[in-house]
Amino acid sequence: MIIPHRADGGKNDVSAAELLKDERAARGWLTQAFAPSTEQWAQIERFVTMLIAENAKQNLIAASTIPAIWARHIADSAQLLALDTREGEGLWIDLGSGPGLPGLVVAILSERPMLLVESRRRRCDFLRAVVAELALDHVEVAEAPLERVATRPAATISARAFAPLDRLIDLSARFSTESTRWLLPKGRNAVKELALLPEPWQRMFHVEQSRTDAESGILVGTGRIAPKKRGKA
Numbered sequence: 001m002i003i004p005h006r007a008d009g010g011k012n013d014v015s016a017a018e019l020l021k022d023e024r025a026a027r028g029w030l031t032q033a034f035a036p037s038t039e040q041w042a043q044i045e046r047f048v049t050m051l052i053a054e055n056a057k058q059n060l061i062a063a064s065t066i067p068a069i070w071a072r073h074i075a076d077s078a079q080l081l082a083l084d085t086r087e088g089e090g091l092w093i094d095l096g097s098g099p100g101l102p103g104l105v106v107a108i109l110s111e112r113p114m115l116l117v118e119s120r121r122r123r124c125d126f127l128r129a130v131v132a133e134l135a136l137d138h139v140e141v142a143e144a145p146l147e148r149v150a151t152r153p154a155a156t157i158s159a160r161a162f163a164p165l166d167r168l169i170d171l172s173a174r175f176s177t178e179s180t181r182w183l184l185p186k187g188r189n190a191v192k193e194l195a196l197l198p199e200p201w202q203r204m205f206h207v208e209q210s211r212t213d214a215e216s217g218i219l220v221g222t223g224r225i226a227p228k229k230r231g232k233a
């Protein structure tokens, strides 16, 4: 069962009737939830323009989603920030960031230090181009398979369309601490994927309904997952 949005002081709460189904609703919600400055709006607009232009050169987002890019990608990414409103300065790691979804959207809307992990060089070239263009000094790009990224404690771990849940956790457990917030959009399989996890991990997570699709869920959890012990080869 997907748990509907819980009131967040009222500020970020939406009922099913207010799902962000179109571009106007998505932009309206961004304004209401994050009150972006003029500079942040300009940065988001520029990111959207760069993403659409780059998509003609490499496949970053489904072309069919471009007319709804604010709802399907920008608000869909920003909703993760609304699920981790802690003011702390801890590192946010976005796994398999692709074109920076959700990592770059979060980085534009917040000052959280951000590590974007992406293994494909052309995608990293795009990430670096956006970081430079928007002067996002708090963003680092790790061009490597996650398996080869040095372990650092993460305050937040996000991963959108990165890997099946068990593999995602297996690869990223070493970055988690007792206070790590896990934000894992899992589409329509969220409940099923959660049910397949070992019991102690299952209890760490609950499923939040996505603001952009009533049938989709985001796994939200807090805590450390002990990395699997690997035998010596």
Ligand SMILES: C[S@@+](CC[C@H](N)C(=O)[O-])C[C@H]1O[C@@H](n2cnc3c(N)ncnc32)[C@H](O)[C@@H]1O
Pocket: 060, 095, 096, 097, 098, 099, 100, 101, 102, 117, 118, 119, 120, 123, 144, 145, 146, 147, 159, 160, 161, 162
């Ligand atoms: C389906 S895309 C999703 C991209 C983005 N998060 C989004 O929602 O649009 C998955 C991304 O993960 C990257 N990826 C897959 N396995 C990876 C790994 N082991 N380490 C780092 N990146 C990986 C791929 O190159 C790809 O860009």
